[in-house]
Amino acid sequence: MKKARAFLLNTMILTGTSLLLRTVGVTFTVYISNKVGAEGVGVYQLLMAVYAFGVTMATAGLGLTSTRMVADQLVRGSPRGARAAVIRCCLCGLSASLAACILLFFGAPAITTACFHGKISPLPLQVLALSLPFMALAAAISGYFTAVRRVVKSASAQMLEQFVHMGTAILLLTWVAPAGIEPACLCLVIGGALSEVCSCLYLFVLYRLDLRRLPDGSAPSSATMGRILSICLPVGFSSLIRSGVNTIKQVMVPLGLEKHGLSCDLAIAQYGAVRGMVMPILQFPSALLASFSSLLIPEIAENHVQGRKGHIDYMIGRIFKTSLLFSVGVAGILYTYADELSFVIYQDISVAPFLRLLAPLVVMMYLDDMVDAILKGLDRQTPLAGINILESVLSVVFLQLFLPWLGIYGYLFSLFFSELLNGSLSLLCLFRTTRFRPPWFRWLALPALSMALACLVGRRLVPGLAGGILFTLSFYLLLLYALGQVTRRDLCP
Numbered sequence: 001m002k003k004a005r006a007f008l009l010n011t012m013i014l015t016g017t018s019l020l021l022r023t024v025g026v027t028f029t030v031y032i033s034n035k036v037g038a039e040g041v042g043v044y045q046l047l048m049a050v051y052a053f054g055v056t057m058a059t060a061g062l063g064l065t066s067t068r069m070v071a072d073q074l075v076r077g078s079p080r081g082a083r084a085a086v087i088r089c090c091l092c093g094l095s096a097s098l099a100a101c102i103l104l105f106f107g108a109p110a111i112t113t114a115c116f117h118g119k120i121s122p123l124p125l126q127v128l129a130l131s132l133p134f135m136a137l138a139a140a141i142s143g144y145f146t147a148v149r150r151v152v153k154s155a156s157a158q159m160l161e162q163f164v165h166m167g168t169a170i171l172l173l174t175w176v177a178p179a180g181i182e183p184a185c186l187c188l189v190i191g192g193a194l195s196e197v198c199s200c201l202y203l204f205v206l207y208r209l210d211l212r213r214l215p216d217g218s219a220p221s222s223a224t225m226g227r228i229l230s231i232c233l234p235v236g237f238s239s240l241i242r243s244g245v246n247t248i249k250q251v252m253v254p255l256g257l258e259k260h261g262l263s264c265d266l267a268i269a270q271y272g273a274v275r276g277m278v279m280p281i282l283q284f285p286s287a288l289l290a291s292f293s294s295l296l297i298p299e300i301a302e303n304h305v306q307g308r309k310g311h312i313d314y315m316i317g318r319i320f321k322t323s324l325l326f327s328v329g330v331a332g333i334l335y336t337y338a339d340e341l342s343f344v345i346y347q348d349i350s351v352a353p354f355l356r357l358l359a360p361l362v363v364m365m366y367l368d369d370m371v372d373a374i375l376k377g378l379d380r381q382t383p384l385a386g387i388n389i390l391e392s393v394l395s396v397v398f399l400q401l402f403l404p405w406l407g408i409y410g411y412l413f414s415l416f417f418s419e420l421l422n423g424s425l426s427l428l429c430l431f432r433t434t435r436f437r438p439p440w441f442r443w444l445a446l447p448a449l450s451m452a453l454a455c456l457v458g459r460r461l462v463p464g465l466a467g468g469i470l471f472t473l474s475f476y477l478l479l480l481y482a483l484g485q486v487t488r489r490d491l492c493p
Contacts, residue, residue, distance in 0.1 A: 097133040352409075
């Protein structure tokens, strides 16, 4: 009972933190779009796509490995092994991040020349490269706090990071008053790099203080470097390939739009509208589920080590049902109120068609995130790596085929294809690993029909954005309760 309450408390903490951070993040995105326009957002997103490859090289699989290893050592009664696992994860992270830092720093001139058509200099990428070692150390320590169920500390570090990033960037953008896209991007990346340094130092202090709570223990440590690499390398390798392919994809989009007949500036602006404006709206509601995915890994890993298959199946069932009911509701709201949301958030109605087209995709996006967390907890990172690599390669092929022909809609088609393929293969892997089989009609078809009816009634009866959304969601929950899809057991586990 005590453990269940701790899990619930940690979930609430992470959910609240995630909601706050995503609210702040969307607000920051709106600020950036108003400051630099869609083209500036597009350039910044391309910059961060290249940077993401360096981040993946520096940190891929590190947080998961730290969480898994620490949780495993504590189950075996070896706090000493838990400390050793964190140290070795930090050493692995430093080695990988220094290599990534050197590669990105000295490769920045060639990258900016090839990808940005002379719109920015290498300096923003070089500034970002210097933050990679700090990010790697922070990932390893955050994994430790997740494993010991003291997520409030890693959550506070995330908040510190976000506010330092925003505060520094806004201060520089206001103080310097940059004229042009490159100075604005430089202000943004300086804020990002400084926030990573502050977050790392803060987490390190918290980690040193937290070590006093761990007993010495008597069991020998099994946190060998070989075991660490067996977890980290499959995840890291797949993440690296996927990130590299994703970077190529992001660079391909503006180039493909130019082949479709658009000017360079318009191509980057359309890419910025989808990647930098629509995707944050789609991902924002997932904050309510994101806390589960990070907390699930140590919980499922612990039950997996103990051989409690029945309890694992029960947990998966609750996760599945919650994810599907929630994501169907979100998809309905985003589809029905796309025009109003686009205008209220960005004062730009042109974003609405992209938002409406991508809204149904959130069902698979949210479910896929949860399934990935479950598979990692079950030590199935190797087949998951293969799935991610296959999806990434095929999505590039689809972009190459459809982007010059269909323009921005070819890019949207690629997003649909990638998510559906990855989600379907991940589900198949989960079903082959466990005995769990979801009742699709009760958990997906009935909620979808209920949400469609709720949206239709809400749209016709209640004017306005806030009132319409509130009525639609209330009616949706009422229908779910009437159909027996939401019960007192779901509300009070």
